[in-house]
Amino acid sequence: MSKQSQWRLTFEVTRWEFMRFFKPREMMVSLGLTVGLLLGLNWMIRGAGSQGEPAQVKLINQSELMLVIPETSSLAVVDALPEEAESDLREAVAAKELDGLLIVRGVEDAELVVLREPHWRAELEKLLAIARLSVQLDRSGVSQEAFAEMMAPFPLTLSALRDDGGGFRERMILSFVCIGFMLMAIFVGNAYLFSAITGEKQLRVTEQLVAAISPRIWIDGKILGMAGLALVNVAIYAVSSFIAVLILQRLGVDVPLALEVVDVGLALKMVSLAVLGFLFWFTAFAAVAATINDPMNSARNAFMFVPMIPVAVGFLVFTNPEHWGFRLLGMFPLTSAGVMPARLVLAEVPAWEMAVALASLVVACWMMRQVAGKVFALGIFMQGKEPSWSEMIAAARRV
Numbered sequence: 001m002s003k004q005s006q007w008r009l010t011f012e013v014t015r016w017e018f019m020r021f022f023k024p025r026e027m028m029v030s031l032g033l034t035v036g037l038l039l040g041l042n043w044m045i046r047g048a049g050s051q052g053e054p055a056q057v058k059l060i061n062q063s064e065l066m067l068v069i070p071e072t073s074s075l076a077v078v079d080a081l082p083e084e085a086e087s088d089l090r091e092a093v094a095a096k097e098l099d100g101l102l103i104v105r106g107v108e109d110a111e112l113v114v115l116r117e118p119h120w121r122a123e124l125e126k127l128l129a130i131a132r133l134s135v136q137l138d139r140s141g142v143s144q145e146a147f148a149e150m151m152a153p154f155p156l157t158l159s160a161l162r163d164d165g166g167g168f169r170e171r172m173i174l175s176f177v178c179i180g181f182m183l184m185a186i187f188v189g190n191a192y193l194f195s196a197i198t199g200e201k202q203l204r205v206t207e208q209l210v211a212a213i214s215p216r217i218w219i220d221g222k223i224l225g226m227a228g229l230a231l232v233n234v235a236i237y238a239v240s241s242f243i244a245v246l247i248l249q250r251l252g253v254d255v256p257l258a259l260e261v262v263d264v265g266l267a268l269k270m271v272s273l274a275v276l277g278f279l280f281w282f283t284a285f286a287a288v289a290a291t292i293n294d295p296m297n298s299a300r301n302a303f304m305f306v307p308m309i310p311v312a313v314g315f316l317v318f319t320n321p322e323h324w325g326f327r328l329l330g331m332f333p334l335t336s337a338g339v340m341p342a343r344l345v346l347a348e349v350p351a352w353e354m355a356v357a358l359a360s361l362v363v364a365c366w367m368m369r370q371v372a373g374k375v376f377a378l379g380i381f382m383q384g385k386e387p388s389w390s391e392m393i394a395a396a397r398r399v
Helices: 003-021 024-049 086-094 121-140 144-151 168-202 206-212 215-250 264-289 299-305 308-319 324-331 336-346 351-379 389-397
Strands: 055-061 075-079 100-106 109-113
Touching: 003 168, 003 215, 024 215, 055 086, 075 121, 086 100, 086 109, 109 121, 121 144, 168 215, 168 264, 168 308, 168 336, 215 264, 215 351, 264 299, 264 336, 264 351, 308 324, 308 336, 324 336, 324 351, 336 351, 351 389
Parallel strands: 055 075, 055 100
Antiparallel strands: 100 109
16 A cells, blocks of 8 residues: 555544544533633632631630731631630530630630631631730830831842743743643543544454554554544633633633743743643553453553653652753653653753653654554454553564
């Protein structure tokens, strides 16, 4: 078969695999639902963070601490009346008539009586610490104004000699978004990939298909078609998030977007790493899916979480981004998609390291495609049993 015929057949398989799951109407509905879900989630978070009824706390103060409660506090602290006994107030807490009883016996001694640990404990501890600090300042003869001046942050001016593509925060957000969308594309694509390949094996249609096209053309078309479908789904989620952010900004909600401060070159580097990393792992999963008879019971499903390992390694880069080990991992195809984005955020990456990382991913994708073709040819004909790892390795060695 000529190269032109192979490419034509691969394109036909790619188009068929893509169109069999591509449903524009359902995707538009998904886009709308995602926007609505994000807006609803934001509304719930804002509602949960808003102040409700303040917690009613009685205070028995036997010390010189002056507890000052701000107006925005979630606490309503009221001094106990002289005729109110401590035992009666404890019973009121037990009967849920009070949210808490605060007994301050000294500058360093206080007791909070509640039914169970409250969510406002940290706020109360902060207020007590402020009151104790005020007493200690009075005892030492230092005014609060002088103390505030001593504790003020140093006015350090940053003069960056190089533009690294926006601020640190923007670069960090960009790296998290790219890695997150890469993982999302892998998992979404795997859902299509595993259901398609295992379904075809269970329906016993593989023999008829292989009679018409070679396993290599078949797996190439599946990888390209379903990879494109996964990327379309991720694009829908990205557009949904962008629309939700724009709507929230129109409603007056402070949601930083900061796209204008992100360097285009840096964004292209991270997107390239994410796309190539996705293609590498997706091609590997295509080979694994061909060896699975029942995805509900196969022990090889755990292999789907392997891409999380390089992402976890990427967090270790924060300890020392210039370490030679992390520089090597940033150029190694198995880990570069998770490590190199972190290094781009934290360090100055030489152009040759970035070029090696991208080139190694391209070569690894091509080699994994060769392996996937051999393993796919082995696995699609096996019914009733899954090929062992040794059989898969032997098939891969014939590349």
